[in-house]
Amino acid sequence: MNKPIQTQEQETDRTARFGEEGIMKLLIQYSLPSIVAMLVQSTYNTINMSFVGRSVGPLGIAAIAVCMPIMMIQYSVISLISSGCSAAVAIKLGQGDKESGRAMLGSSVAFNQIFAAAGAILGLMFIEPILRAFGASETILPLAKDYMTITLAGSFIGTFGSLNPMLRIEGYPRRAMMTMLFSTLVNLICSPTFIFVFGWGIRGAALGTVCAQLGTSGWIFLFLINKDRVIGLKKKHFRLKLNHLSYVIQLGLPNFLMSLSQSLLSVTLNRNLVAYGGDIAMSAWGITNNIDTLISQPVFGFNQGAQPIIGYNIGAKNYARVKLALYCSLGTAMFFSTIGWLLTRVFPAQIFAFFNNDPELIAMGVRMMKIFRAFLFVVGFQQMGSAYFQFSGKPKISIILTLSRQVLILLPCIVVMSRLFGFDGILYSGPIADFSSMVLTAFFVVKEIKRLDKLHAEHEEELRLAAESGVLPAATV
Numbered sequence: 298m299n300k301p302i303q304t305q306e307q308e309t310d311r312t313a314r315f316g317e318e319g320i321m322k323l324l325i326q327y328s329l330p331s332i333v334a335m336l337v338q339s340t341y342n343t344i345n346m347s348f349v350g351r352s353v354g355p356l357g358i359a360a361i362a363v364c365m366p367i368m369m370i371q372y373s374v375i376s377l378i379s380s381g382c383s384a385a386v387a388i389k390l391g392q393g394d395k396e397s398g399r400a401m402l403g404s405s406v407a408f409n410q411i412f413a414a415a416g417a418i419l420g421l422m423f424i425e426p427i428l429r430a431f432g433a434s435e436t437i438l439p440l441a442k443d444y445m446t447i448t449l450a451g452s453f454i455g456t457f458g459s460l461n462p463m464l465r466i467e468g469y470p471r472r473a474m475m476t477m478l479f480s481t482l483v484n485l486i487c488s489p490t491f492i493f494v495f496g497w498g499i500r501g502a503a504l505g506t507v508c509a510q511l512g513t514s515g516w517i518f519l520f521l522i523n524k525d526r527v528i529g530l531k532k533k534h535f536r537l538k539l540n541h542l543s544y545v546i547q548l549g550l551p552n553f554l555m556s557l558s559q560s561l562l563s564v565t566l567n568r569n570l571v572a573y574g575g576d577i578a579m580s581a582w583g584i585t586n587n588i589d590t591l592i593s594q595p596v597f598g599f600n601q602g603a604q605p606i607i608g609y610n611i612g613a614k615n616y617a618r619v620k621l622a623l624y625c626s627l628g629t630a631m632f633f634s635t636i637g638w639l640l641t642r643v644f645p646a647q648i649f650a651f652f653n654n655d656p657e658l659i660a661m662g663v664r665m666m667k668i669f670r671a672f673l674f675v676v677g678f679q680q681m682g683s684a685y686f687q688f689s690g691k692p693k694i695s696i697i698l699t700l701s702r703q704v705l706i707l708l709p710c711i712v713v714m715s716r717l718f719g720f721d722g723i724l725y726s727g728p729i730a731d732f733s734s735m736v737l738t739a740f741f742v743v744k745e746i747k748r749l750d751k752l753h754a755e756h757e758e759e760l761r762l763a764a765e766s767g768v769l770p771a772a773t774v
Contacts, residue, residue, distance in 0.1 A: 314468070315609035316391070320621045324629070327465055328602025330474030332595045343651075345484070346587050348492050349502050350653040353440065355580040357499050358652065360440035362583030363433045366563035367445060371416055371452055372459075373556030378405045378412075378542075379459035381549020384688055387466050387605045391612020399531075401541045402463065402521070408537060409456040420449040432567030434576060444503045451507030460517055466605050476516055484509035551687045551695035558703035565711055566723070573720040574661070581662040584652050585669065592637030596630045596677045600684040607688040616753040619689065620746060626681050627742070634677030641666050641673065669727035675735040682738035686745070694741055702734035 315323065349357040382405040389398040420427065424445060425438070433441045464473035487508045491501025522531075563586075570578040603626040610618045641648070649662040679702060686695035707730035714722030 315606050316613050316615055316618065320606065320618060321625050323606050324599065324602050324622065324625050326602075327470045327605065328599045328629075330470040332598030332602075333474055333478075343587055343591055345488050345502055345505070346584070347652050348489055349499055350584075352492050353498050355577065355653055355655055355658055356437055357440055358583040359576055359579040360433070360437050360444055360499060361502075362563075362579055362586065363428060363431055363437055363441045363567060364445045364448065365583075365586070366431055366560040366567070367420070367427060368448060369556050369560040369563065371413070371420075373553050373560065374412055374416075375409050375456055375459045376556050377549040377553030378409050378545060379462070379549070380551075380553075380687070381405075381545040381547065382460070383462040383466055383604060384548040384608055384690070385545050386463065387608030387688070388612040388690060390466070391609035397541070400538060401545050402460075403533075403535045404538045404541045405545055406456075406460070406521075407535050408542060409459065410453070411537075413453040413456045417449045417452045420452075421446065424449070431564050432571055432579070434571060436576065437579070440499050443498075443500045447500055447503035447507060451503075451510060454507060454510045454514055456514065460521065461513075462601055462604065464517070464520060465601060470602070472520070476513055479516060480509040480513040483512045547692050548687060548690065550692050551683065551699045554696055555683075555699040555703065558700055558708075562703050562708055562711075565708055569711060569715045569723055570720075573715060573723065577655075577657055577661055578665075578720070580653075580658055581649075581665050584649055584658075584662050585665050587652075588641065588648060588666065589670065589673075592634070592641070592673070593676070593680070595633035595637075596680050599626055599629050599633070600681060603681075603684070604688045607685065608690075611689045614752075614756050616749045616756060620749045620753070623685055623742070623746070623749075626685065627678055630677035630681035631674070632677070635674040638670070638674040641670060665724060668721075668724040670731075671728040672731035672735070675731055679731070679735045679738045682742050686741070698734070698738050698741060701737050702730050706730040706733050 346358060346361065349361060353360075382402055385401050386398040389395065389401070424442060428438055428441050428445060461473050461476050464470070464476065484505050488502050488505030491497045491504050492499075493501075495501060497504065566582060567579060570582055574581075603622055606622050607619055607626075610616075610622065645663040645666050646659055649659045649666075653659075679698070683695050683698035686692070686698065707726055710726035710729055711723055714726050716722070718725070
């Protein structure tokens with residue numbers, strides 16, 4: 298028997314499966330490629346920091362730690378647009394409004410390009426005062442300047458890389474994975490070559506990252522302008538439209554505030570760590586933060602896998618599927634953060650020795666990891682809970698949960714407790730913030746589950762009445 302003839306739109310539109318197939322199957326299928334890619338990329342970032350630690354020494358690690366909050370400020374604005382765009386497009390696809398999704402994506406691309414160019418110019422003009430303001434000591438400043446100059450100069454290149462989640466929204470999770478793997482491969486080849494073969498040290502690490510961003514951005518750009526895609530961009534879409542951009546910003550605000558608050562937190566930590574622990578404490582924090590990022594990648598991967606599923610079903614009013622997706626996402630996020638917590642309890646010294654063999658650095662780092670991340674196993678629940686409200690179109694709640702840990706709790710704790718208890722006060726601020734923000738997230742999640750049950754019952758009743766009257770509700774047409 299011949300198969301029914303399908304149009305090109307039907308063949309390439311894979312998004313309808315978000316409302317039909319099993320939730321756990323979809324979650325694994327869309328999260329696993331992202332987890333693999335993010336783990337590989339984070340593993341490489343860890344190895345890259347090890348390259349810097351072994352070629353430049355602990356000061357090289359400290360220099361990267363100083364640069365990180367500056368890079369995060371850049372990323373926070375780009376993430377404001379890219380994450381908001383992904384959430385908005387997923388919801389629009391669930392509503393069947395593809396043209397609005399294309400316009401939102403085009404506006405997002407245009408804004409990111411303008412911002413990246415402006416940020417690079419201003420950053421290079423005031424690079425030294427910026428680095429000093431972010432905690433660079435006189436010994437760290439030259440290395441941090443070398444690293445930041447190249448990173449800023451190449452920042453315009455990497456904006457398309459932030460739109461990698463659009464490949465998952467389109468229904469191509471494996472391609473999204475391959476994009477990140479390609480980036481990692483380029484970085485893996487370039488950075489050690491630049492660092493060790495050419496002898497460029499920390500500048501080689503920065504240049505290797507820029508080369509990887511160039512390849513990734515080109516790959517994603519070609520995908521997005523392919524006319525056979527559900528969201529196939531044309532020249533007319535690359536325009537700033539304030540009405541579309543404002544909706545994208547609303548949904549992306551939680552990611553923006555999370556990155557911005559992380560940057561603010563890093564600046565505060567940098568200053569207090571140098572004041573109460575010296576440059577060695579800054580180096581230990583650089584490694585600790587890198588390990589945190591590596592452990593968090595599976596959670597972020599499940600966040601990205603859940604985004605199109607939750608967003609689509611919110612738009613389609615499939616509230617029972619939204620609730621199931623929430624349960625599955627929270628459970629898997631907690632599982633992976635618990636695994637990460639166990640690894641840092643059992644092998645802390647071995648982990649820090651991978652970066653540098655300095656006994657003082659290892660001892661400082663092990664103590665920092667054990668105390669500051671004592672409640673690491675609850676972080677997955679908090680991160681996924683916050684992300685859910687962004688994906689479901691409730692940015693205000695997501696903002697509250699995002700800011701609860703970084704700004705509302707952790708930042709004041711560091712400032713106050715460091716004054717009272719010195720370096721130990723900084724360390725014990727971590728578990729206080731992790732536990733408190735988890736409790737707050739649980740309150741909102743429980744409330745949301747009750748709301749979804751109510752919406753599901755109301756929608757079922759609406760469908761029943763419509764079936765009896767013979768009129769199909771507009772939302773289901």
